[in-house]
Amino acid sequence: MNLDFNNSLNCVIKHIREAIDNLEDASNELILTDEEVVRFQIGEVFAHVPKEEVETRIEEMKEVNSKNLEKLEEEKESVLAQMAELKKILYGKFKDSINLEED
Numbered sequence: 001m002n003l004d005f006n007n008s009l010n011c012v013i014k015h016i017r018e019a020i021d022n023l024e025d026a027s028n029e030l031i032l033t034d035e036e037v038v039r040f041q042i043g044e045v046f047a048h049v050p051k052e053e054v055e056t057r058i059e060e061m062k063e064v065n066s067k068n069l070e071k072l073e074e075e076k077e078s079v080l081a082q083m084a085e086l087k088k089i090l091y092g093k094f095k096d097s098i099n100l101e102e103d
Contacts, residue, residue, distance in 0.1 A: 009076050016069045023062045030055055 030038065030051065040049040040057070049057075087100050 005079065006076075009072065013069065013072055013076070016065050016072070020062060020065045020069065023058055023065065027055070027058050027062070030058065 033051070036051055037048050038051050038054055039046045040054045041047075090098060090100060
């Protein structure tokens with residue numbers, strides 16, 4: 001269970017970090033463009049959107065992803081700490097009759 005949870009959460013955290021990196025790259029590319037209207041993907045469709053609006057949307061998306069990342073990392077630490085405490089209790093009660101270590 002611990003390994004599955006940890007792997008799943010690490011995968012989500014990695015995905016969010018990649019999304020933040022991609023948004024940062026898009027923001028940098030936007031700075032370099034001279035166009036006043038740029039193509040911006042909304043769902044499955046690209047729309048022509050004013051550059052200022054795209055800059056605002058990208059910043060908002062980065063903020064949301066950063067907050068989500070921070071929340072998930074805090075949640076992960078909390079759950080792992082709880083699991084470590086439960087592991088101590090179980091080993092104290094059952095000694096060597098159980099194995100809770102990840103292989």
